[in-house]
Amino acid sequence: MLTNDQLNQWDRENFLHPSTHFGQHGRGESATRIVTTAKGCYIEDRDGTRLLDAFAGLYCVNVGYGRTEIAEAIAKQAHELAYYHSYVGHGTEASITLAHMVAERAPAHMNKVYFGLGGSDANETNVKLVWYIQNVLGRPEKRKIISRWRGYHGSGLITGSMTGLVPFHNKFGLPMSEVVHTEAPYYFRRPDPDMSQEAFSAYCAAKLEELIEREGADTIGAFIAEPLLGTGGIVPPPAGYWEAIQPILKKHEILLITDEVVTGFGRLGTMMGSTHYGITPDIITIAKGLTSAYAPLSGSIVSDDLYKVLEEGTDKFGPFGHGWTYSAHPIGAAAGVANLKLVDELGLVQNARETGAYFRNAMAAALKDHRFVGDVRGDGMLAAVELQRDPGARADFDASEKVTAQVVGEMAKRGVIARAMPQGEIIGFAPPLCLTPQEADTVVSVTRDALDAVTGAM
């Protein structure tokens, strides 16, 4: 058995972790938690510490950890057929079944799915779908993609460009010129505190239209957005937002991609987030909740209308020249089939709605009057607490104080994992959809205690 010291040494010497301060890690200034086992909402590390994971990994382990039904489906698939590709004329029972199950759960006008591996590559596929489709429609100059500041769509080249968070651009020479960003529908940060939600939605819509006119509608292929901003701060859309945005896109013949990597398959208390907010997309990105992260798999769900264009394109120009070796990987597909069955059998969409509401209400009741809490928000099984130096004066903490990082650190010491969101002083919560009200109470009381511990002397 390897010792912790040995593993920590190899970790420092050989492992470049994602989104990590390499220097601090390499010099051993920051410790790595080596996770060993997990069950339900709890993970355990090599030191024997058990923590309630109120972020479900990276908001992906929707059904909770340690589900034997999924583990067995993966093992069976690996024994029978660990891999075969899905290029020209090939498929597997698992991938075909999963495509059907996804279509059954997607909005009625969307029935085709193109599988990938993770959210980033699915969004890469989406951009290529848009470019291809606009070409087939005879408007190749309709190429730019509009995304929102604070949106998250991956960390590849075009997907990192679409991500509207500065750390994902800095020193990479991004965003690429094909991507332009518009206003985030971040009501808490509205320009005028007296603005109603509806007025702020109209303001965001006007900003979008201004951008379209400035760039030229004939240069814009698509708009990509999460139904609810996730990594950018867990920000639900203000009332009337999607009602104001969609007609503008229609008017300028701009395709709509909803990135449901976080919201797909139940997290908002409805099967899909698009339906939840009355959005009619042309393409939907799915990943995380598709397999609850038991194996990597993602997808792009395409509307019937767009499919007709794809059919016409391939009839005219030959096969769609895009694919990954691991598109529709059978092990991911087997995990997906078992996962989506479990979501239904365990009633997790309903639990996300009901226990999610209980959790958010309890968090708001415990924290909304705290002198350093500016906002408590969320939807379904997603919540955020935004901290400020002086909420009444709309004054923020200085980033150098690292208040949120400290609170999240104190929470971990008390046995709960939450996430310091990457931009701003925002504590994020996205527990597994199987969270119980008792577990929700634990998360709330630990958050309150940790916040008091950090801010008590301020």
Ligand code: PMP
């Ligand atoms: N889209 C959204 C909305 C996401 O939240 C994420 C990941 N957090 C991605 C895309 C990228 O997915 P991946 O990390 O699997 O590439």
